Amino acid sequence: MTEKPLASTPANGCNGSSRHLRTGVEPAGGFRVARAGFDYLIVGAGFAGSVLAERLAAGSNKRVLLIDRRPHIGGNAYDHYDDHGILVHRYGPHIFHTNSAEVAAYLSRFTKWRPYEHRVRAFVDGRLLPIPINRTTINTLYGLDLSSEEEARAWFAARAEPVPRIRTSEDVVISQVGRELYEKFFRGYTRKQWGMDPSELDKAVTARVPTRTNTDDRYFTDSFQMMPAHGFTRMFENMLDHPNIKILLNADFREVANAVRYDRLIFTGPIDEFFDYRFGKLPYRSLRFEHSTLDQENLQPVAVVNYPSEAVPHTRITEYKHLTGQVHPKTSITHEYPSADGDPYYPVPRPENAELYRKYQALADATPNVVFVGRLATYRYYNMDQVVGQALSVYARLTGTKRSHAVGDGERAAPQAAGQARVAAPAAAE
Ligand code: FAD
Numbered sequence: 001m002t003e004k005p006l007a008s009t010p011a012n013g014c015n016g017s018s019r020h021l022r023t024g025v026e027p028a029g030g031f032r033v034a035r036a037g038f039d040y041l042i043v044g045a046g047f048a049g050s051v052l053a054e055r056l057a058a059g060s061n062k063r064v065l066l067i068d069r070r071p072h073i074g075g076n077a078y079d080h081y082d083d084h085g086i087l088v089h090r091y092g093p094h095i096f097h098t099n100s101a102e103v104a105a106y107l108s109r110f111t112k113w114r115p116y117e118h119r120v121r122a123f124v125d126g127r128l129l130p131i132p133i134n135r136t137t138i139n140t141l142y143g144l145d146l147s148s149e150e151e152a153r154a155w156f157a158a159r160a161e162p163v164p165r166i167r168t169s170e171d172v173v174i175s176q177v178g179r180e181l182y183e184k185f186f187r188g189y190t191r192k193q194w195g196m197d198p199s200e201l202d203k204a205v206t207a208r209v210p211t212r213t214n215t216d217d218r219y220f221t222d223s224f225q226m227m228p229a230h231g232f233t234r235m236f237e238n239m240l241d242h243p244n245i246k247i248l249l250n251a252d253f254r255e256v257a258n259a260v261r262y263d264r265l266i267f268t269g270p271i272d273e274f275f276d277y278r279f280g281k282l283p284y285r286s287l288r289f290e291h292s293t294l295d296q297e298n299l300q301p302v303a304v305v306n307y308p309s310e311a312v313p314h315t316r317i318t319e320y321k322h323l324t325g326q327v328h329p330k331t332s333i334t335h336e337y338p339s340a341d342g343d344p345y346y347p348v349p350r351p352e353n354a355e356l357y358r359k360y361q362a363l364a365d366a367t368p369n370v371v372f373v374g375r376l377a378t379y380r381y382y383n384m385d386q387v388v389g390q391a392l393s394v395y396a397r398l399t400g401t402k403r404s405h406a407v408g409d410g411e412r413a414a415p416q417a418a419g420q421a422r423v424a425a426p427a428a429a430e
């Protein structure tokens, strides 16, 4: 366990600004850095922008200005110690998992890891049941005693509805488990989360959550499932701690674009916004996060409990101490309320949106010296590891290197934060 660093003093303050200043952050409006000129202006300090900043600076000796309109680095993966000293994720639960040894090895240069396998329960019919639906889910819900995968498979098959062509998020589920389980676990959650019926959403959305005939109750089955031992923000700080990288926070691209000199631009914000919504707005789904701290040690048995019922306005509650292993007499939680308005968090996968995106993509391809990377800029429902992989591929393309060489293992000794040693390979996580 790696409780020690989290349980004591917050190592990164709420905005992490003291460390940023050492790495060259300018206060908004302080454009002293501008006259030097940069090889790259990178818009957005989330995974896409930060990986590219690190690679271009450390791997290719480029001078990079990394900006973000938020007051912090890390994008949606940003975490910080709240007023009670509990490490929380400002934009909802972020759990790192990947099957890419390369992505895991790359990030391992900037953080130690804490082993963590994510487990989620769904509150259905007054009980907390495993989701993804597995044999335990149906045994508990229906008072069954199915003891083998064959029995479970037959039970699902007897309820599954034949769907000739699986197109939508409804098709995926009813073709596997039938309508009743679909309605209990998926229909309400999806309607709340996306503001539309699963029958209107691409199959890829609910296909993220498989159905199991065994009793594996992990949310993910990826070969690498770990949390950064000191949090995501600390990992980003280590990644960006390079003399070639200047960071400017509270700075929108529009404010900065004409005030700095740079040769090339990397944009990781919403692509439709970049082009002034020329073809109309791309739909993004938003969330409202309600953070609170309870005067009790624990609230729920696992990090995330989903609430599929439409009678409940939130979709899920996250309790962070399960993710971080932090020991604390209180516990901090977040309720998520989906919303049409607010920061763009999710591209909405449906055919008409993909078509609209393709128009922007064509425009992007015809725009010289600008590269679009990340979840918002390429309008893809990507997990963190996929964004890291995408950014590494873009770096390889920009520098004419092979993707396998792009991670640049061992090309520089990464800076050591106090009390932190680097692991060379994912397997060496503590
Ligand atoms: P972002 O993190 O969104 O970063 C883009 C940055 O660009 C933002 O900080 C934004 O402020 C900045 N920006 C945008 N426009 C401008 C502008 N004009 N000027 C200046 N700055 C600008 N993935 C997982 O792997 N596991 C999970 O458990 C997981 N959980 C998630 C839970 C939620 C609620 C959400 C919303 C996402 C989750 N993800 C998860 C996905 C993960 O957040 C993304 O894959 C990843 O953070 C995307 O990185 P990015 O750099 O593309 O985008």
Ligand code: UDP
Pocket: 122, 131, 185, 186, 187, 189, 190, 193, 205, 206, 207, 208, 209, 306, 308
């Ligand atoms: N989903 C659901 N019920 C659940 C969990 C997920 O209906 O209990 C559906 C819902 O449409 C959700 C999608 O599956 O948006 C993907 O779930 P995931 O947990 O991957 O969502 P994320 O963590 O990306 O918000």
